């Protein structure tokens with residue numbers, strides 16, 4: 374098997390998250406889900422989600438699928454690092470992304486979602502593409518779509534080609550040579566506790582010197598921004614006129630008309646440049662002259678996160694061979 378599916382930003386003004394069309398059940402029900410390499414639960418808004426918590430999301434109705442089966446006595450409950458979360462029960466059903474089908478995928482149906490999911494009407498759920506060890510289904514943990522699909526994929530990989538303010542693609546089972554330039558640099562992945570954890574070889578601010586120092590963090594398609602150690606973040610914003618670390622806005626902000634330097638990060642011998650446009654994430658509120666930075670401190674999180682702001686500067690290969698590795702290429 375091989376497959377390809379679009380990754381479309383949910384907001385035309387800034388890249389909060391990307392959604393991908395998937396089909397579930399028989400006849401196929403189409404939902405727009407957020408593929409998330411930083412978690413490992415596949416959950417959806419469903420006919421079990423209270424109407425008061427559904428605001429325009431598409432839902433999966435297992436009772437309308439002839440191939441759905443309740444996974445008796447199984448429940449799930451997840452809390453994300455930003456404080457949002459959801460919980461519910463579990464079915465198995467046919468699940469397809471970009472033409473790659475898993476005949477019996479665990480589909481976690483939401484019986485409760487937190488307010489931030491209710492308000493995000495463009496996201497009908499998440500597809501966890503982290504390692505299955507992180508799956509929250511109890512009493513028996515379930516496999517991710519990638520783990521289920523892997524044996525039937527031509528190659529045990531998926532790739533992310535996210536783009537700035539326009540649709541990109543997720544490919545499954547093959548590496549599309551037309552999507553990158555030069556060579557792919559592969560580095561080891563630490564699979565404990567279950568993220569795609571790798572070590573970057575260093576960073577540089579704008580045209581400044583490159584600092585070769587190991588930065589261990591997770592490649593996370595489900596997180597919008599980049600979260601790095603405070604020392605790196607202060608070095609970056611020192612170069613931005615009027616930048617401050619705002620308690621009220623919860624991070625570094627600056628005047629939207631400031632000139633921003635690029636941010637360079639290393640993977641092995643390779644270097645990747647996040648252009649200034651990606652580094653200004655969004656106005657703090659619509660029309661405000663104050664902008665929120667695409668690079669923020671990881672000190673409150675406990676892990677460094679290479680989110681979409683970094684991922685869309687590269688073509689990234691999530692290699693599920695044993696041992697797993699992650700590959701980065703320019704594009």
Ligand SMILES: C[C@H](Cc1ccc(C(C)(C)C)cc1)[C@H](NN)c1nnnn1Cc1ccc2c(c1)OCO2
Pocket residue numbers: 390407409410411412452453454455457489490493496593595596674678
């Ligand atoms: C936050 C997402 C998971 C999510 C995605 C989308 C949404 C909305 C639809 C409601 C917009 C909420 C949640 C992330 N996924 N790996 C995640 N899941 N668990 N940890 N992380 C990474 C992290 C951890 C902590 C942090 C953070 C990020 O941003 C700010 O503080």
